Amino acid sequence: MFYHVSLPSLAFIIVANRFIPQISLEHEILLHPRYFGPQLLETVKQKLYSEVEGTCTGKYGFVIAVTTIDQIG
Numbered sequence: 001m002f003y004h005v006s007l008p009s010l011a012f013i014i015v016a017n018r019f020i021p022q023i024s025l026e027h028e029i030l031l032h033p034r035y036f037g038p039q040l041l042e043t044v045k046q047k048l049y050s051e052v053e054g055t056c057t058g059k060y061g062f063v064i065a066v067t068t069i070d071q072i073g
């Protein structure tokens with residue numbers, strides 16, 4: 001099963017006195033059915049953070065942090 005998770009829309013954050021743009025990204029998560037249950041959304045969020053934060057995309061550069069999750073579904 002795949003979950004589509006949308007990240008924040010275009011905005012700016014300040015890191016070391018520099019404006020860093022935030023963009024909206026999507027990421028698919030493959031989740032085993034054993035995780036389906038009352039903690040499903042929390043599991044999806046934690047898996048998103050662990051798979052995305054600290055990685056480098058070829059098109060957009062480094063993903064420093066996931067600041068908001070717009071949609072899961």
